[in-house]
Amino acid sequence: MGTVVDDAASMEFHAFFERHYAELSRLAHLLTGEADAADDLAADALLALWHRWDRVRDADHPVAYARGVVANLARTRIRSAVRERRRVSLFWSQREERTENPDIAGVVDVQEALRRLPFRKRACVVLRHAFDLSEKDTALALGVSVGTVKSQTSKGMAELQKVLGSRGGPQKVHAAMARGGETGGTAR
Numbered sequence: 001m002g003t004v005v006d007d008a009a010s011m012e013f014h015a016f017f018e019r020h021y022a023e024l025s026r027l028a029h030l031l032t033g034e035a036d037a038a039d040d041l042a043a044d045a046l047l048a049l050w051h052r053w054d055r056v057r058d059a060d061h062p063v064a065y066a067r068g069v070v071a072n073l074a075r076t077r078i079r080s081a082v083r084e085r086r087r088v089s090l091f092w093s094q095r096e097e098r099t100e101n102p103d104i105a106g107v108v109d110v111q112e113a114l115r116r117l118p119f120r121k122r123a124c125v126v127l128r129h130a131f132d133l134s135e136k137d138t139a140l141a142l143g144v145s146v147g148t149v150k151s152q153t154s155k156g157m158a159e160l161q162k163v164l165g166s167r168g169g170p171q172k173v174h175a176a177m178a179r180g181g182e183t184g185g186t187a188r
Contacts, residue, residue, distance in 0.1 A: 013053050017046055020063055024070050031074035041077065045069040087141045090133075113163040120144070121156035128153050 021042055028045075029038035048069055049056050056062050114122050120142070127138040128149070138153075139146045 009053055009057070012057055013050055016049075016057075016062065020066060021046065023063075024066055027067060027070050028074055031071060032077055034077075037077060041070055041073045044073055090137065090141060109164060110160070113160050116163060117156050117159060120148075121152045121159065124149050124152040125156040125160065129157075 024045055025038045025042035028041035029035055032038065032041070045066060049062075049066055056065055059065050114126065117125065123142055124138060127133045127141060128135070133141065135146045135149045135153075138149045142149070144152075
């Protein structure tokens with residue numbers, strides 16, 4: 001059961017939440033330009049405030065502190081989006097535009113086999129073989145070590161070869177993934 005102090009703090013926080021949530025959400029929207037993310041950022045900021053509510057409510061300007069938390073969360077979100085855009089542009093800049101006579105059945109088989117792989121193995125195999133990224137560039141894109149890229153790619157290719165059969169080996173996987181963009185399907 002809560003104490004009188006806990007109940008008082010809870011009531012104070014609830015009142016603070018009701019008074020300032022819309023303002024904090026609007027601030028997040030203006031900082032990020034993303035209406036959908038604004039509510040999430042405001043909620044995350046208020047959750048962080050709740051965890052430190054004993055210190056926040058004693059501050060001279062709790063609303064200013066809350067705005068600072070929203071600004072920091074928005075900055076982190078923007079930085080993540082910029083990094084993601086850089087990764088995507090790196091992938092697309094090294095991709096061939098057209099493939100003559102795509103082997104649609106082969107592409108479908110490879111896409112199905114790829115879906116069976118855990119995400120990290122799949123990402124390593126796709127980046128190395130479909131996008132022809134180096135081990136270093138793949139590691140940078142995924143935020144892992146070069147050793148992880150080597151082991152995950154090797155294990156992923158071994159699993160693909162088991163599923164697809166050994167005929168053609170990595171060349172079959174590489175060729176089918178290189179043609180994958182021409183079928184209209186997407187590998188997930």
